[in-house]
Amino acid sequence: MSDNIHDPHSRRYHAMGTALAVVIYLFLLAPIVVTIPMAFGPTNALTFPPASYSLDLFKIFFSSPDWLNPLWESIKVALGATALAMLAGAPAGYWIARHEFVGKGLITALIMSPLVIPTIVGALGLYLYFSYLRIGGTTLSLVLGHIIVTLPYVVLMIMAGVHKLDRNLEFGAELMGAGPIRMFFTVVIPQLVPSLLSAGFFAFLISFDEVVISWFLASSNTVTLPVKMFSALEWEVSPVIAAVSTLLTTVSLLACIVAIAFKKATPVDA
Amino acid sequence: MNRISIIRAQAIFMSPAVLAATLLILPPLLYVFYTSVYGPALSLAAYGQVLTSKLFRQTLTTTLVVAGLSSLLSLLLGFVVALHLARQPARRRAFLTVLVLLPFWTSVLVKCFAFTVILGREGIINSMLSWIFGIKIQLPLVLNMVGLLVGMTNFLIPLVVLPVLASLLAIDSAIYRAAAIMGAKPARIFWTVTLPMSLPGLLAGLLSIFVMSLGAFIVPSLLGGPQDQMLSSLVAFYNREVLDWQKASAISVVLLGMVFIFAAPLALWRRRKLKA
Numbered sequence: 001m002s003d004n005i006h007d008p009h010s011r012r013y014h015a016m017g018t019a020l021a022v023v024i025y026l027f028l029l030a031p032i033v034v035t036i037p038m039a040f041g042p043t044n045a046l047t048f049p050p051a052s053y054s055l056d057l058f059k060i061f062f063s064s065p066d067w068l069n070p071l072w073e074s075i076k077v078a079l080g081a082t083a084l085a086m087l088a089g090a091p092a093g094y095w096i097a098r099h100e101f102v103g104k105g106l107i108t109a110l111i112m113s114p115l116v117i118p119t120i121v122g123a124l125g126l127y128l129y130f131s132y133l134r135i136g137g138t139t140l141s142l143v144l145g146h147i148i149v150t151l152p153y154v155v156l157m158i159m160a161g162v163h164k165l166d167r168n169l170e171f172g173a174e175l176m177g178a179g180p181i182r183m184f185f186t187v188v189i190p191q192l193v194p195s196l197l198s199a200g201f202f203a204f205l206i207s208f209d210e211v212v213i214s215w216f217l218a219s220s221n222t223v224t225l226p227v228k229m230f231s232a233l234e235w236e237v238s239p240v241i242a243a244v245s246t247l248l249t250t251v252s253l254l255a256c257i258v259a260i261a262f263k264k265a266t267p268v269d270a
Numbered sequence: 271m272n273r274i275s276i277i278r279a280q281a282i283f284m285s286p287a288v289l290a291a292t293l294l295i296l297p298p299l300l301y302v303f304y305t306s307v308y309g310p311a312l313s314l315a316a317y318g319q320v321l322t323s324k325l326f327r328q329t330l331t332t333t334l335v336v337a338g339l340s341s342l343l344s345l346l347l348g349f350v351v352a353l354h355l356a357r358q359p360a361r362r363r364a365f366l367t368v369l370v371l372l373p374f375w376t377s378v379l380v381k382c383f384a385f386t387v388i389l390g391r392e393g394i395i396n397s398m399l400s401w402i403f404g405i406k407i408q409l410p411l412v413l414n415m416v417g418l419l420v421g422m423t424n425f426l427i428p429l430v431v432l433p434v435l436a437s438l439l440a441i442d443s444a445i446y447r448a449a450a451i452m453g454a455k456p457a458r459i460f461w462t463v464t465l466p467m468s469l470p471g472l473l474a475g476l477l478s479i480f481v482m483s484l485g486a487f488i489v490p491s492l493l494g495g496p497q498d499q500m501l502s503s504l505v506a507f508y509n510r511e512v513l514d515w516q517k518a519s520a521i522s523v524v525l526l527g528m529v530f531i532f533a534a535p536l537a538l539w540r541r542r543k544l545k546a
Contacts, residue, residue, distance in 0.1 A: 013456035014357065021354035024347050025366070028373040028427060031384030034394070038387065046387055048394050084290075092287030101280060110291040116533050117299070118485025120502040121522040124509055125298025128305055128519075148294050151287065180279035209377040212487055216509070229379050233492050237386055245380040252375040260368065 032249055038239070039246035046239050057243035067240065069221075070228040076139060077214075077224060078207040081146035085154045085203050088147070090196060093158025094188060098167070112152045122148060123216035130217065137219030145213045150203040157202065161195025162188070194262035205255040209248065302526075306519035316520040326504065326521065333500040336415075336490070337483040340422035341430075345476045347423065348430035353464070355431070356438040367432075374428035382492035385421050386412055418494035425489055429482060430475040437471025438464070470539070477536045481529055501525045 026033075034048055039057055041050025061067045095101075096108055114122055126145045130136045135144075165188065173183040189196070211226040218227050229244050306316055320326050351370065355363050373381075388394045389411035399407040411417055441464070449459045487502035494500075499507075501521060508518035 010450075010456045017350065017354055017357070020350050024351050024427065025369050027347075028424065029369060030388065031381040031424065032372065032376060034384045034388055035380060047392075048387060088286035088290045091283040095280060095283040099276075099280065101284075107284070107288055107291060110295055111287055113295060116481065116529060118487075118502060118522075118525055118529060120485060120487050120505050121302060121526050122298060124505055124515075124518055124522050125300075125302040127509070128301045128515060129298045132301070144294055147290055151290055155287070179275060181282065184283075205375060209379075211379060226377065226379055229383075230488065230492075233379065233383060233386070237383070241383050245377075245383050248377045248380050252377065253372065256368065256372055256375055259371075 035242050035245040038242035043239055046237060057240050060240050061243045070223045070225040073222055074208055074225040077142045077146055078204045080143035081150050081207040082200055082203040085147050085150040086200055089151050089154030090158050093155040094162050094184065097159040097162035111155055114148050115152050119212040123213045126213060127216040137222060139222050141217050142214055142222060145217050146207040146210055149210060149213065150206050153206060154199045154203050157195055157199040161192050165191050198259045198262045201255045201258045205251060208251055302519045302522050305515050306523050309516050316516040320517055320520045329499060329501055329504045332498055333484060336418060336422065336500060337480055340419050340426060341476055341480040341483050344423045344426035344430055344479055345472060348427045349434055349472065351431050352434040352438055355435050370428050370431050378425055378488045381424055382421060382489060385417060385493055389417050389420065412493055414495045415498055418490055418498050421489040421493040422483060422486060426479045426483060430479050433475045434471055437468045441467045474536060474539055477532060481532050484529055485525060
C-alpha cells in the first residue's frame with residue numbers, strides 16, 4: 001500500500017494496526033509457545049512456565065507401549081495413505097490441469113468434496129461402509145479412510161504445480177514422438193519434483209494429524225496417536241500430552257519448512 | 271497424438287483417482303443416506319424424531335450461534351492481520367506469513383490442549399490475574415462458551431487470513447496513491463477504497479469459515495461445556511453411545527444439507543470469478 005506518502009495521521013493509523021496485528025500473531029502462536037516449554041517440564045504438574053526442566057516426559061512417552069503403539073500405527077497409516085494418495089492424485093492432478101474431458105467437472109467435484117463435507121459425516125459413512133465390507137477396525141480401513149482426506153490436497157497441489165510449467169516442453173516431446181506416458185515420466189515428473197515432494201509431505205502431515213475419521217474407524221489395537229491423544233484429553237489432562245503435542249508440532253514445523261523451501265525452489269511465482 | 275492414444279492415456283492417468291472417488295468417497299455418503307431412511311422399514315421416521323426432538327433443536331441453535339460468532343470474530347481478527355501483511359514489503363511479508371502458516375498446520379489437538387492449560391482454573395490467565403490482584407482468581411474460561419469461542423477463533427483465523435490477503439493484494443496500489451494525493455486521510459481510504467474493494471473476498475472468506483465451523487467437532491468436544499455441543503457431537507453421541515445409526519445418519523444428512531446451502535453461493539461466486 002501507499003508507503004511513499006508520509007503524514008502523521010497515516011503513521012498513527014498504521015501503528016495502531018500493527019499493534020493489533022502483533023497481539024493476534026501472539027494469540028495464533030500461543031498454543032505452540034506454551035506447549036513446547038511444558039514438554040520439558042516435570043512429570044507431576046502442568047504449570048507454565050515449568051518449575052524445572054528435564055526430558056522426563058519424553059522418556060515416559062518413548063518407554064510406554066500405550067503411546068508408542070499409537071505412534072507406530074500413525075506412521076504406518078500416514079505412509080500408506082500418502083503413497084496411495086500420491087499414486088492416484090499425481091497423474092489425476094496432471095490430467096485435470098492439462099485436458100478437457102467428459103465428466104471432468106463431476107469427477108473433480110467428487111474428488112474435492114471431502115474439503116467441504118463435514119469430517120464427521122464422512123467418518124460416519126466410512127464407519128458404516130467398512131463395517132458392511134467387514135474391514136472395520138483394521139489398519140487397512142484407516143489407510144483407505146485417510147486417502148479420502150489427503151487426495152484433494154494432493155490433486156490441488158499437483159494442479160497448481162502443473163499450471164506453473166511451460167506447456168511447450170510437453171508439446172515438444174509429443175512432436176518428437178513421445179507417447180503421453182513416456183512424456184509424463186521424462187518431461188513432466190522431473191520438473192514437478194518440488195510440487196510432488198511438498199504434496200507428499202502435506203499428505204503425510206494431514207494423515208498423521210487426522211483425528212475424527214481415525215476415531216470412528218480405529219479399534220483398540222489400531223489406535224493412532226491423535227486418537228489416543230483425543231481420548232486422553234477427554235478424560236484427564238496428563239503432562240505427557242505436552243510431550244506428544246511437541247512431537248506433533250515438530251512434524252508440522254518440518255512440513256512448513258519443506259513447503260516454503262520448495263515454493264522458493266519453483267522458478268515461476270504464482 | 272491420435273484420439274485412441276489420448277483415450278488410453280486418460281484411462282491410465284485418471285482411473286486410480288476415479289476408482290478412489292467411486293469406491294471410497296461416494297459409497298460412504300450413499301451409506302449415510304441409506305441408513306438414515308432404512309429402519310425396520312423404509313421411512314423418514316428418523317428425520318421426524320430428530321427434527322422434533324428438543325435436544326436436536328438446542329444443538330442446532332448452538333451450532334448456528336457458535337459457527338456465526340466464531341466466524342465473524344475470526345474474519346474481523348483475520349482482516350486486521352491481512353491488512354497488516356498487505357502493508358509489508360514482500361520479504362517481511364513472507365516471514366510474517368509463516369507466523370500464520372505455522373498455526374494453520376498445527377494439530378487442532380495441540381491447540382485444544384494448550385488452551386486447557388492457558389484458560390484452566392489454575393491456568394496461565396487465572397494465575398496471572400491472581401498475581402496482579404493479589405487474590406485467588408479462578409474464572410471459568412474453559413469447558414464453556416468462552417473457551418469454545420477462543421479455540422474456534424484460533425483455529426479459523428489462519429484459514430481466513432490467506433484468501434483475504436489475496437483479495438487485498440489484488441487491489442491496484444495506484445488507487446491508494448490517487449486517494450492519498452487527493453487528500454483522503456487513512457481512515458477515509460480504508461472506508462472508501464480498501465473495504466469496498468476487498469468486500470467480495472471478505473464475504474467469501476466469511477462464508478467458507480462459517481461452513482467449516484458448522485461441522486466442528488474436536489474443538490467443541492474438548493473446549494466447550496456439555497451444553498455447548500454442536501451437531502457433530504450429536505452424530506458422535508448417537509453413533510457411539512446410543513448406537514442408533516439411523517438417527518446419527520439423519521442428523522448427518524441435515525448437517526450436510528446445511529453445509530451445501532451455505533457452500534452453494536460460494537461455489538457459484540468462485541465459478542463466476544474464474545470466468546471473469
